[in-house]
Amino acid sequence: MYVAVKGGERAIDNAHAWLAEERRGDPSVPELSVAQIREQMALAVNRVMAEGSLYDPDLAALAIKQARGDLIEAVFLIRAYRTTLPRFAASSAVETAAMAVDRRISATFKDLPGGQVLGPTFDYTHRLLDFALLAEGLPAPAPGTPAKPQPVPHVTGFLNRDGLIEDAPHSEAVPPDLTREPMELPADRALRLQAITRGDEGFILSLAYSTQRGYGRTHAFVGELRIGQVAVEVDIPELGFAVEIGEVELTECETVNQFKGSRTEPPQFTRGYGLVFGQSERKAIAMSLVDRALRWKELGEDFTGAPAQDEEFVLMHADNIQATGFLEHIKLPHYVDFQAELELVRKLRAEALALQEAAE
Amino acid sequence: MTVMERVVATDQPLLKVEGLTKRYGARIGCADVSFDLFPGEVLGIVGESGSGKSTLLSCLAGQQRPDLGRVAYEGRDVLAMGETERRRLSRTDWAYVHQNPRDGLRMGVSAGGNVGERLMAVGARHYGQIRGKAADWLGRVEIAVDRIDDRPSAFSGGMQQRLQIARNLVTQPRLVFMDEPTGGLDVSVQARLLDLLRGLVRDLGLSVIIVTHDLAVVRLLAHRLMVMKSGYVVEQGLTDQVLDDPQHAYTQLLVSSVLQV
Amino acid sequence: MTDEAYNFAYLDEQTKAMIRRAILKGIAVPGYQVPFASREMPMPYGWGTGGVQVTAACLVPEDRLKVIDQGADDTTNAVSIRKFFARTAGVATTERTVEATMIQTRHRIPEVPMKAGQILVFQVPIPEPLRFLEPREAETRKMHELEEYGLMHVKLYEDIARHGQIATSYAYPVKVEGRYVMDPSPIPKFDNPKLSCSPAIQLFGAGREQRIYALPPWTKVESLDFDDHPFKATKAAHDCDLCAAGDSYLDEVIIDDQGGRMFVCSDTDFCAGRRAKGHKGRLWAPEPEAAE
Numbered sequence: 001m002y003v004a005v006k007g008g009e010r011a012i013d014n015a016h017a018w019l020a021e022e023r024r025g026d027p028s029v030p031e032l033s034v035a036q037i038r039e040q041m042a043l044a045v046n047r048v049m050a051e052g053s054l055y056d057p058d059l060a061a062l063a064i065k066q067a068r069g070d071l072i073e074a075v076f077l078i079r080a081y082r083t084t085l086p087r088f089a090a091s092s093a094v095e096t097a098a099m100a101v102d103r104r105i106s107a108t109f110k111d112l113p114g115g116q117v118l119g120p121t122f123d124y125t126h127r128l129l130d131f132a133l134l135a136e137g138l139p140a141p142a143p144g145t146p147a148k149p150q151p152v153p154h155v156t157g158f159l160n161r162d163g164l165i166e167d168a169p170h171s172e173a174v175p176p177d178l179t180r181e182p183m184e185l186p187a188d189r190a191l192r193l194q195a196i197t198r199g200d201e202g203f204i205l206s207l208a209y210s211t212q213r214g215y216g217r218t219h220a221f222v223g224e225l226r227i228g229q230v231a232v233e234v235d236i237p238e239l240g241f242a243v244e245i246g247e248v249e250l251t252e253c254e255t256v257n258q259f260k261g262s263r264t265e266p267p268q269f270t271r272g273y274g275l276v277f278g279q280s281e282r283k284a285i286a287m288s289l290v291d292r293a294l295r296w297k298e299l300g301e302d303f304t305g306a307p308a309q310d311e312e313f314v315l316m317h318a319d320n321i322q323a324t325g326f327l328e329h330i331k332l333p334h335y336v337d338f339q340a341e342l343e344l345v346r347k348l349r350a351e352a353l354a355l356q357e358a359a360e
Numbered sequence: 361m362t363v364m365e366r367v368v369a370t371d372q373p374l375l376k377v378e379g380l381t382k383r384y385g386a387r388i389g390c391a392d393v394s395f396d397l398f399p400g401e402v403l404g405i406v407g408e409s410g411s412g413k414s415t416l417l418s419c420l421a422g423q424q425r426p427d428l429g430r431v432a433y434e435g436r437d438v439l440a441m442g443e444t445e446r447r448r449l450s451r452t453d454w455a456y457v458h459q460n461p462r463d464g465l466r467m468g469v470s471a472g473g474n475v476g477e478r479l480m481a482v483g484a485r486h487y488g489q490i491r492g493k494a495a496d497w498l499g500r501v502e503i504a505v506d507r508i509d510d511r512p513s514a515f516s517g518g519m520q521q522r523l524q525i526a527r528n529l530v531t532q533p534r535l536v537f538m539d540e541p542t543g544g545l546d547v548s549v550q551a552r553l554l555d556l557l558r559g560l561v562r563d564l565g566l567s568v569i570i571v572t573h574d575l576a577v578v579r580l581l582a583h584r585l586m587v588m589k590s591g592y593v594v595e596q597g598l599t600d601q602v603l604d605d606p607q608h609a610y611t612q613l614l615v616s617s618v619l620q621v
Numbered sequence: 622m623t624d625e626a627y628n629f630a631y632l633d634e635q636t637k638a639m640i641r642r643a644i645l646k647g648i649a650v651p652g653y654q655v656p657f658a659s660r661e662m663p664m665p666y667g668w669g670t671g672g673v674q675v676t677a678a679c680l681v682p683e684d685r686l687k688v689i690d691q692g693a694d695d696t697t698n699a700v701s702i703r704k705f706f707a708r709t710a711g712v713a714t715t716e717r718t719v720e721a722t723m724i725q726t727r728h729r730i731p732e733v734p735m736k737a738g739q740i741l742v743f744q745v746p747i748p749e750p751l752r753f754l755e756p757r758e759a760e761t762r763k764m765h766e767l768e769e770y771g772l773m774h775v776k777l778y779e780d781i782a783r784h785g786q787i788a789t790s791y792a793y794p795v796k797v798e799g800r801y802v803m804d805p806s807p808i809p810k811f812d813n814p815k816l817s818c819s820p821a822i823q824l825f826g827a828g829r830e831q832r833i834y835a836l837p838p839w840t841k842v843e844s845l846d847f848d849d850h851p852f853k854a855t856k857a858a859h860d861c862d863l864c865a866a867g868d869s870y871l872d873e874v875i876i877d878d879q880g881g882r883m884f885v886c887s888d889t890d891f892c893a894g895r896r897a898k899g900h901k902g903r904l905w906a907p908e909p910e911a912a913e
Contacts, residue, residue, distance in 0.1 A: 182656035329667025340790035481771025
C-alpha cells in the first residue's frame with residue numbers, strides 16, 4: 001500500500017519559518033541592524049553593490065542581513081529587486097579625473113601630480129588577529145590633515161602626451177546594455193567591461209591571476225589605482241543641461257601593459273581598464289588584467305588558448321547568479337529524466353548480458 | 361559518367377585563379393598568383409617554409425580572404441559566394457586534407473563516425489548504408505575494418521592520416537586541397553601513403569592542389585608544379601620538366617638541395 | 622513590501638512587451654532560438670526563470686494556470702512557481718490539465734492531449750541542441766544558420782555503433798518543420814511525439830541562456846533518427862500501480878529496502894482522474910484519514 005508524498009506547500013512554508021529562525025540566531029545576542037552592516041561590513045556591502053549592479057548601500061546591507069551573510073545570495077536578492085525598478089534616465093559618463101580621491105596610488109611613477117595617497121588600506125597591516133576587537137570601543141582617531149583640493153590627473157594621460165601609450169579617444173557611441181539586451185557575441189569592449197564589473201570577484205580574480213602565471217600574459221603594471229567619490233550627472237532635456245543627482249564611490253584601475261607594436265602602430269604601451277562600485281580594489285585590478293587579456297584580437301596578438309583570452313568562456317561564466325543557479329538546480333527533482341536513463345541502462349545491460357550468454 | 365569521361369568531358373578549367381594577392385601588413389603572403397587547374401589534374405606547390413604556399417592554399421580553400429584577385433570554381437566566383445554556399449561547396453565538391461590529422465579529424469568520434477560525417481552532412485539517413493560505406497572506405501585506405509569503432513586517438517600517425525583521407529574522399533569530392541599530407545610521418549609510412557594517394561587520385565579522377573616542401577612527393581603525384589619564393593611564383597611547368605631542368609636559380613637550389621640529401 | 626508593489630505578474634509592462642516580441646518572433650520562425658534580454662527573477666536561474674518570464678508575459682487576468690514539475694502539481698518547485706503567480710498576478714490556478722488555459726512545465730508534457738487555446742510553457746536549461754557537440758555559441762548559431770546538422774547525426778551514429786541503439790533517453794533532439802534542430806527541453810523521449818501537430822501553442826523559455834523558442838499549433842516535429850533505426854518512444858514496461866494505466870509515463874518508487882518498488886504515473890492529475898473514474902491499480906488503496 002502506498003501513499004503518495006503530498007504537502008509540498010506546507011513543507012516549503014515550514015522550511016521558510018525555520019530559515020527565518022536560523023537567520024536570527026541566538027535571540028539572546030542583540031540583532032544586527034542594517035546600519036551596522038552598512039557601516040561595519042562596508043567591503044561586503046561594496047561587493048554586493050558591484051555584483052548586484054545596483055548602487056544602494058542600505059539595500060545591499062539589508063540583502064546581506066537577509067542572506068545570512070551569503071554574499072552571492074545577497075547579490076541575487078539585489079538583482080531580483082533591480083529587475084522591478086523602472087528606468088528613468090541614463091547618467092552621463094562619470095568623470096573619474098574629477099574624483100575626490102581617498103586613495104590613489106601608482107606603481108609606475110614614484111611621484112606624480114596629485115601625489116600618492118595611501119588611504120584606508122590593508123596593504124601594510126600585519127595580518128595578526130587583533131584581539132582588542134573582541135571588546136567594543138572606538139579606535140583612536142586617525143590623524144587628519146586638512147584636504148588641499150588639487151587636481152589629480154590620470155597617469156595614463158602623462159604617457160599619452162608623449163604617445164607612449166595607445167590613445168583612448170572619447171566616443172559618443174552608446175554602449176550596449178547587458179541588463180536590457182541579450183548578450184551578443186562577439187562582444188565589444190564596452191559590453192565586456194560591463195560583464196566583468198558585475199562578474200564574480202573570485203572568478204575574475206582567478207582569471208587575472210592565470211594571466212600573471214602565463215596563461216595569456218600581458219605584463220601589467222598598475223599605472224594607477226584610485227578610490228573615491230564621483231558625481232553622477234543626468235542630462236535633463238527640459239533644462240538643457242546636466243544636473244548632479246548624487247555621488248557614488250568607485251574604484252578605478254588602469255594598467256599599463258607591454259606591447260611590441262604592430263604593422264600600423266609603433267611600439268607603445270597598451271591599457272587595461274577596471275571600474276567597480278565602492279571600494280573594491282582587488283576586483284578593479286583583476287578586471288583591468290582580464291580586460292587587457294581579452295583585447296588580444298584588436299591589438300593583433302596571438303590567441304594562445306588561455307582561458308582569460310577567450311571572450312565566450314569569460315563572459316558566459318563570469319556571472320555568479322547564473323552560475324550558482326545552474327549549479328544548484330541539479331538538486332531539484334529530476335525523477336523523470338533519471339527514470340528514462342534507468343530504463344535505458346537496464347535495456348542496454350539486458351542486451352549485453354544476453355549477448356554474453358549467447359557467446360558462452 | 362566514368363572517371364575518364366569526368367576528366368575529359370570539358371576543356372574548361374575547374375579552378376581559375378587570377379592575380380591572387382594576400383598581404384599581412386607590409387609583409388607579402390602571396391602576390392599575383394595566377395593559374396588554371398583542369399579536371400583530373402594534380403598541381404604541386406613547392407617552396408620552403410615562409411614562401412607563401414600555405415597562405416595561397418588557405419586563400420584558395422576559402423579559409424582566408426585574399427586582398428586582390430579572382431578565384432573561379434567552374435565559372436563561379438568563389439570570393440563573391442556567401443558563407444552558406446562556400447561551406448556547402450566545402451562539404452560536397454571540395455575536400456581539405458590537413459598536415460596534422462588532428463586538425464582534420466574528430467578525435468573523440470570513432471573511425472566510422474569520422475568517415476560517415478560527410479555523408480550525414482549531405483543527408484544520408486540510413487545507418488546500415490553509412491556504416492557500409494565507411495567500412496568500404498576504411499578498406500580502401502588500408503585500415504582493418506574491425507577498427508571501425510575505434511577512435512583515431514588509438515591509431516598511429518599514418519593510420520590517422522589515411523583515415524583523414526577516407527573521411528574527405530567518401531563523398532567523392534572533385535577538388536582536394538592537401539597541405540603537407542605526408543609531413544610528420546616516418547619515411548616508410550610516407551612512401552605507403554604516397555602510393556595510396558596516387559592510386560586514389562587516379563581511380564577517382566580527382567583534381568588536387570598539394571602544398572609541400574618535399575619534392576619527392578610532387579614528383580610522384582603532381583602533373584604540374586609551381587615553385588614559390590617570398591610570396592611569388594618563380595617558376596611553373598610540367599613536373600618532370602621543372603625538376604629535371606630547373607630554370608630559376610631558386611628552383612635549381614631547391615632541386616640540388618634534395619639531391620644532396 | 623506588499624505585493625501591490627509589483628506589476629501584474631511581477632514584470633513591468635516594457636519587459637513583458639520585449640518578451641512578447643521574442644515569443645512572436647519565435648512563433649514566426651518555429652524552432653529558431655530567439656535571443657531575449659532575460660531578467661533576474663526572484664527565483665534562481667535553473668529553477669525555471671525562462672519559463673516564468675514567458676508565463677508572466679503571456680498571462681492575462683482571466684487565465685487559469687497549472688504548474689507541473691516532473692509531471693506533478695505538488696512537487697516543491699511547482700508549488701513555489703504556482704504560488705508566485707497566484708501572489709503576483711492573482712490568477713486562478715488549477716491542477717486539472719483540461720481546465721488550464723496555461724500550463725508551465727518542467728520535464729513533462731501532460732498525458733491528456735493538449736487542446737486548441739491552451740499554452741504550454743516549457744522550462745529549458747540548455748536550449749542549444751548542439752551545445753555538447755560544439756561548446757561555442759558563435760559556431761552553433763552558424764551551424765543552425767547553414768543547416769549544418771551532420772554532427773548531430775554523428776552523435777546518434779556513435780550511440781548505435783557503441784550501444785546498438787540511440788542512447789539518448791531525454792532532451793532527445795527534434796527537427797522542426799524540416800528546418801531547425803531543436804532541444805525539446807529535458808522531457809523524456811516518451812513525450813516527443815506529443816510535440817508534433819499539437820493544437821496548443823508550445824513555448825520554450827531559457828532564462829540563463831537568454832533564449833526563447835516556440836512551436837505554433839500544428840507544427841510538424843520529428844525526432845531525429847536513422848531510417849533503419851527509427852525513433853521509439855519508450856517507458857517502463859509496467860502499468861501504473863495506482864490507476865492501472867498502461868500508456869502513461871511512469872515514475873519508479875522504491876518502497877522498502879528489500880528491492881521492492883512500484884510504478885506510478887508521473888502525471889499526478891492524470892492518475893487521480895483515472896482513479897476517480899474507478900480504475901484501480903495493483904497497489905491502490907484509498908488514502909487513510911490519518912495519513913496527514
